[in-house]
Amino acid sequence: xxxxxxxxxxxxxxxxxxxxxxxxxxxxxxxxxxxxxxxxxxxxxxxxxxxxxxxxxxxxxxxxxxxxxxxxxxxxxxxxxxxxxxxxxxxxxxxxxxxxxxxxxxxxxxxxxxxxxxxxxxxxxxxxxxxxxxxxxxxxxxxxxxxxxxxxxxxxxxxxxxxxxxxxxxxxxxxxxxxxxxxxxxxxxxxxxxxxxxxxxxx
Amino acid sequence: xxxxxxxxxxxxxxxxxxxxxxxxxxxxxxxxxxxxxxxxxxxxxxxxxxxxxxxxxxxxxxxxxxxxxxxxxxxxxxxxxxxxxxxxxxxxxxxxxxxxxxxxxxxxxxxxxxxxxxxxxxxxxxxxxxxxxxxxxxxxxxxxxxxxxxxxxxxxxxxxxxxxxxxxxxxxxxxxxxxxxxxxxxxxxxxxxxxxxxxxxxxxxxxxxxxxxxxxxxxxxxxxxxxxxxxxxxxxxxxxxxxxxxxxxxxxxxxxxxxxxxxxxxxxxxxxxxxxxxxxxxxxxxxxxxxxxxxxxxx
Ligand code: SF4
Numbered sequence: 001x002x003x004x005x006x007x008x009x010x011x012x013x014x015x016x017x018x019x020x021x022x023x024x025x026x027x028x029x030x031x032x033x034x035x036x037x038x039x040x041x042x043x044x045x046x047x048x049x050x051x052x053x054x055x056x057x058x059x060x061x062x063x064x065x066x067x068x069x070x071x072x073x074x075x076x077x078x079x080x081x082x083x084x085x086x087x088x089x090x091x092x093x094x095x096x097x098x099x100x101x102x103x104x105x106x107x108x109x110x111x112x113x114x115x116x117x118x119x120x121x122x123x124x125x126x127x128x129x130x131x132x133x134x135x136x137x138x139x140x141x142x143x144x145x146x147x148x149x150x151x152x153x154x155x156x157x158x159x160x161x162x163x164x165x166x167x168x169x170x171x172x173x174x175x176x177x178x179x180x181x182x183x184x185x186x187x188x189x190x191x192x193x194x195x196x197x198x199x200x201x202x203x
Numbered sequence: 204x205x206x207x208x209x210x211x212x213x214x215x216x217x218x219x220x221x222x223x224x225x226x227x228x229x230x231x232x233x234x235x236x237x238x239x240x241x242x243x244x245x246x247x248x249x250x251x252x253x254x255x256x257x258x259x260x261x262x263x264x265x266x267x268x269x270x271x272x273x274x275x276x277x278x279x280x281x282x283x284x285x286x287x288x289x290x291x292x293x294x295x296x297x298x299x300x301x302x303x304x305x306x307x308x309x310x311x312x313x314x315x316x317x318x319x320x321x322x323x324x325x326x327x328x329x330x331x332x333x334x335x336x337x338x339x340x341x342x343x344x345x346x347x348x349x350x351x352x353x354x355x356x357x358x359x360x361x362x363x364x365x366x367x368x369x370x371x372x373x374x375x376x377x378x379x380x381x382x383x384x385x386x387x388x389x390x391x392x393x394x395x396x397x398x399x400x401x402x403x404x405x406x407x408x409x410x411x412x413x414x415x416x417x418x419x420x421x422x423x424x425x426x427x428x429x430x431x432x433x434x435x436x437x438x439x440x441x442x443x444x445x446x447x448x449x450x451x452x453x454x455x456x457x458x459x460x461x462x463x464x465x466x467x468x469x470x471x472x473x474x475x476x477x478x479x480x481x482x483x484x485x486x487x488x489x490x491x492x493x494x495x496x497x498x499x500x501x502x
Binding site for chain 2 (some may be wrong): 065075076077106127128129149166181195198
């Protein structure tokens with residue numbers, strides 16, 4: 001099977017035949033964007049300092065080395081728990097026109113609705129693989145909202161075959177983590193019953 | 204050895220060791236991940252395991268921390284009462300943590316509570332955390348180092364059950380934590396369970412359980428049996444790497460236990476993520492040291 005690679009700017013049509021569980025890669029630009037940046041856009045109604053229409057964001061706080069004034073190197077970067085951004089994400093997609101949200105773990109109903117209505121994906125980069133991710137970064141294009149400190153700054157990175165990215169929410173209203181959870185819960189109940197047969201130590 | 208020289212030797216060794224443990228996983232974890240990835244049948248899970256392996260190799264080749272979250276630094280110490288530098292240890296370990304933060308580099312993960320600012324050095328009030336056991340009649344210093352990441356600290360939970368809930372209640376408590384929080388803590392996990400009277404006893408035991416090498420068993424036969432049952436049970440849930448489904452869920456389940464008050468069962472669970480950055484080093488009174496968690500360490 002050929003590698004499925006998306007290139008920014010991403011069009012709505014590019015996402016049509018992508019489904020949950022698919023693996024994709026990204027070429028182009030991705031910007032780190034997490035808690036405070038979401039809050040500034042939604043709650044404080046400030047505009048993002050960069051245009052990410054058709055673009056990609058990464059829920060992450062990287063380790064960056066400053067080489068020179070305005071010259072930076074990506075040392076290590078990995079996704080942080082996406083669920084923290086859930087409360088803002090539907091509105092975020094609507095306002096910014098972002099097409100790809102990269103993070104860790106699943107997201108909820110708001111993001112599902114946003115992805116379906118405005119055509120975007122939530123995808124997971126395997127967490128803990130920070131050096132693989134950093135190696136996909138060709139260079140850092142810009143740093144905005146630096147007042148937020150290293151983890152929260154909006155670092156826009158030029159990336160090549162950034163991935164593997166596992167699709168967790170697609171544009172068709174499916175959510176891989178939510179579907180899996182139903183299976184896990186069922187198996188958990190079976191495991192519980194089985195273990196209980198052997199642990200009645202208090203008699 | 205002159206005291207100053209000795210202090211520098213311990214600090215210097217610990218700086219290098221902390222730095223190293225952020226870049227290279229211990230032998231037991233690497234072996235287990237290899238075993239789990241070979242058992243995997245689901246293609247998606249296989250790709251995630253491959254990415255993990257590639258990452259660990261790159262981390263060593265490029266000399267970078269393998270996960271960007273290098274945790275809050277914790278030390279679990281068994282110190283002989285006759286170890287000559289016992290009194291200097293807290294200051295030494297703090298200094299070593301600060302220096303490793305620059306050398307590695309480690310992410311700044313120490314936020315003072317209430318004042319809510321990042322110290323930028325990975326040291327602060329009671330960070331690094333030091334857990335002491337004083338061992339009478341020996342002169343050795345035994346240290347487990349650990350990087351407590353945010354993601355893998357999050358599932359930690361302790362509570363006190365009534366005896367009527369029994370070990371069945373303990374089972375439910377542990378399993379529930381797996382399918383809610385465990386999922387996002389970067390499985391395959393190492394699960395630590397502590398059992399005793401009150402929450403702090405259980406909580407400390409649950410973390411000490413994570414310092415045991417993989418493949419070790421509780422010395423009580425029933426507890427060891429329960430470790431096995433939980434491991435098999437949680438594996439059947441099939442969380443897979445990253446919680447995206449796979450053949451297994453855990454690298455192991457370790458239980459540590461104390462006696463309990465007849466009216467209660469205190470229980471706690473703690474998890475380590477796949478990137479389980481534990482290191483084990485033992486110094487003698489001459490400060491010769493042995494590292495048995497990582498073979499081939501050379502500094
Ligand atoms: S849970 Fe572990 S592997 Fe995952 S991001 Fe946190 S520290 Fe890294």
